[in-house]
Amino acid sequence: MSKRVVLWLDIIGIILALIGVAVFVPAVFSVAQTCTQAQINAGTCTPTVSTGASAGILIGVLLFIVAGLLSTIAWIGALVRAARMQSWGWFVVVLVLHGLGTLIYAIAGPADAAPVAAYPPPGYPPQYPQQ
Numbered sequence: 198m199s200k201r202v203v204l205w206l207d208i209i210g211i212i213l214a215l216i217g218v219a220v221f222v223p224a225v226f227s228v229a230q231t232c233t234q235a236q237i238n239a240g241t242c243t244p245t246v247s248t249g250a251s252a253g254i255l256i257g258v259l260l261f262i263v264a265g266l267l268s269t270i271a272w273i274g275a276l277v278r279a280a281r282m283q284s285w286g287w288f289v290v291v292l293v294l295h296g297l298g299t300l301i302y303a304i305a306g307p308a309d310a311a312p313v314a315a316y317p318p319p320g321y322p323p324q325y326p327q328q
Contacts (some may be wrong), residue, residue: 198274204303207296210268213260221257224250272299275306282307 227250232242246254272295279288279302287306291298 198278199309200278200303200306203271203275203278203299206267206271206274207300207303210264210266210271211296211300213264213267217257217260217264220253220260224253224257228254268296268299271303272296275299275302279306 228244228246231244236242272291275291275298276288279285279291284307287302291302294301
């Protein structure tokens with residue numbers, strides 16, 4: 198997976214998570230406002246969820262799930278790419294810092310290069326003429 202794909206997946210994941218927060222939090226607060234302080238203190242609060250609030254909660258949760266999947270795919274792609282390039286310092290940064298490490302790697306990581314060959318090049322070992 199190229200750095201460009203990792204960067205876009207991570208950015209889209211961050212944007213979807215922010216939109217999820219913007220949808221989820223107001224819906225939860227609207228549900229929380231259905232109880233009075235006296236009901237909460239007495240333990241008799243039964244919050245009512247309106248149709249709009251339940252839709253907001255559902256959409257927010259779905260956006261969180263999609264954002265998490267995209268960020269996880271970007272994270273795994275960055276780990277695989279760093280391992281193939283044998284950039285062990287970047288591998289540790291991405292592994293330890295997760296989302297932030299993936300974003301830093303996608304922005305400032307090593308340029309796209311061919312992975313290190315796993316097999317010896319053709320003609321190795323050299324064949325010497327028999328005497």
